């Protein structure tokens with residue numbers, strides 16, 4: 001078999017080579033489901049340790065040869081639900097990748113690892129030791145950093161959108177910091193969200209997936225796992241998923257059935273629990289305690305051009321509001337590179353008022369507040385597979401809601417200090433922009449409601465829906481990420497992260513997957529012998 005990603009274009013040849021009738025049946029040591037931050041790293045690690053690995057990915061294979069600068073086309077092809085996964089009550093929207101490399105193909109490069117006070121909570125509440133930066137994790141984080149090119153964003157690449165935080169934050173005595181990104185040779189072309197056209201961003205399709213293939217893994221795109229059946233040897237059933245824009249070739253492999261003693265589920269925090277539930281696997285915690293690490297946006301209008309899409313999306317953070325555990329860790333300020341479609345979807349205006357602001361798109365900066373989620377204990381978020389559909393339920397907890405308001409107040413002060421003239425707040429009952437300038441007071445923000453539907457909330461960081469814990473009453477997987485009650489079924493992706501603030505989860509996901517996969521790889525003789 002050819003040593004490259006298997007896309008629908010190769011199906012005809014495979015059907016011929018293996019004389020297939022309808023289903024492609026394969027045997028492996030491990031099947032990995034999903035090719036994002038978790039799955040790609042796990043597949044590479046196991047393959048390099050001599051395991052025979054098959055990785056399947058629901059989305060297609062896109063790279064600089066076929067990324068598009070058209071937002072509508074890219075969102076439909078690279079994002080789950082075309083970029084608009086909505087909660088059942090329609091009050092929060094979630095963005096997730098659905099392509100080879102998962103969300104890392106379209107994410108914004110920010111590369112952070114949680115502070116010790118967060119990892120200490122993982123240890124103390126969930127019996128998950130060793131995640132501190134000075135502990136066992138340090139070596140894994142360093143290894144991941146080296147592979148995906150993590151470095152501080154150089155000053156020449158800090159764009160106007162991020163400068164708003166830097167300038168405004170300093171003006172009011174805060175402490176903006178420069179962020180780290182994962183790229184090599186970034187030219188600031190500003191297309192991270194649509195796929196980097198020059199392979200500067202070190203996404204999984206460029207790093208760990210080629211590593212896996214080079215070590216012998218079979219990687220198949222456009223294949224969606226529909227069911228996992230347990231047993232000494234497990235079976236993963238998958239079906240062909242076509243690209244929404246390009247017609248599929250006339251002959252395709254419609255189904256796959258992969259047998260392996262070990263299954264690694266890495267389908268992300270929304271699809272992973274849904275797959276386990278429809279397969280009848282796991283305990284009651286599967287799907288529960290979903291965290292979104294929610295964000296809320298203030299659009300600030302300036303007299304000069306901001307061009308928020310231009311340059312690396314995120315290069316500055318303000319952490320002054322993110323401090324004490326007794327405030328549920330508070331909040332964090334960043335910016336977002338919202339392109340016109342997302343800007344119009346997020347802006348709480350309609351009709352002529354919306355048109356007026358979108359016409360001034362070049363002068364808008366999008367500041368975001370992030371809160372941890374679950375500051376009051378468990379969250380009200382959950383994923384359920386019901387009536388043939390994955391459903392997401394979510395509401396912010398009271399302490400997170402208060403932190404969100406505190407963050408919005410600070411963000412408005414920062415944007416005003418940076419020279420904004422108008423602010424568009426995310427409150428559904430504010431149907432006018434707020435004229436701002438020196439001396440503007442934002443105490444009133446703290447009186448606003450954060451009730452679901454009254455405050456616009458979004459997320460790019462769902463996690464925790466197959467939570468890890470040393471106690472099956474509070475977790476669905478054990479500290480080695482093995483599913484309670486099901487030997488040799490592992491979950492290696494953002495699902496395990498038990499509490500926010502995981503603060504931009506890609507590095508946490510990659511390095512924890514590396515740690516878990518390396519431990520598993522060393523147990524080949526006991527895990528794989530059938």
Ligand SMILES: Cc1cc2nc3c(=O)[nH]c(=O)nc-3n(C[C@H](O)[C@H](O)[C@H](O)COP(=O)(O)OP(=O)(O)OC[C@H]3O[C@@H](n4cnc5c(N)ncnc54)[C@H](O)[C@@H]3O)c2cc1C
Nearest residue numbers: 034036038058102103107108109110225493494504505506
């Ligand atoms: C727009 C955007 C910007 C972001 N920016 C940042 C950032 O700057 N910094 C940061 O740290 N994090 C960022 N994130 C989040 C980060 O990318 C994710 O937390 C991380 O990639 C999660 O890894 P994962 O393996 O859990 O899921 P993913 O990387 O999302 O991968 C899951 C994969 O599984 C596939 N899949 C799902 N179901 C099935 C199935 N049934 N069969 C086969 N395949 C399936 C999906 O198609 C997907 O490709 C961003 C995310 C988005 C969407």
Ligand code: SF4
Nearest residue numbers: 186189190191192196
């Ligand atoms: S900013 Fe541009 S060049 Fe840099 S990683 Fe993103 S898309 Fe690539």
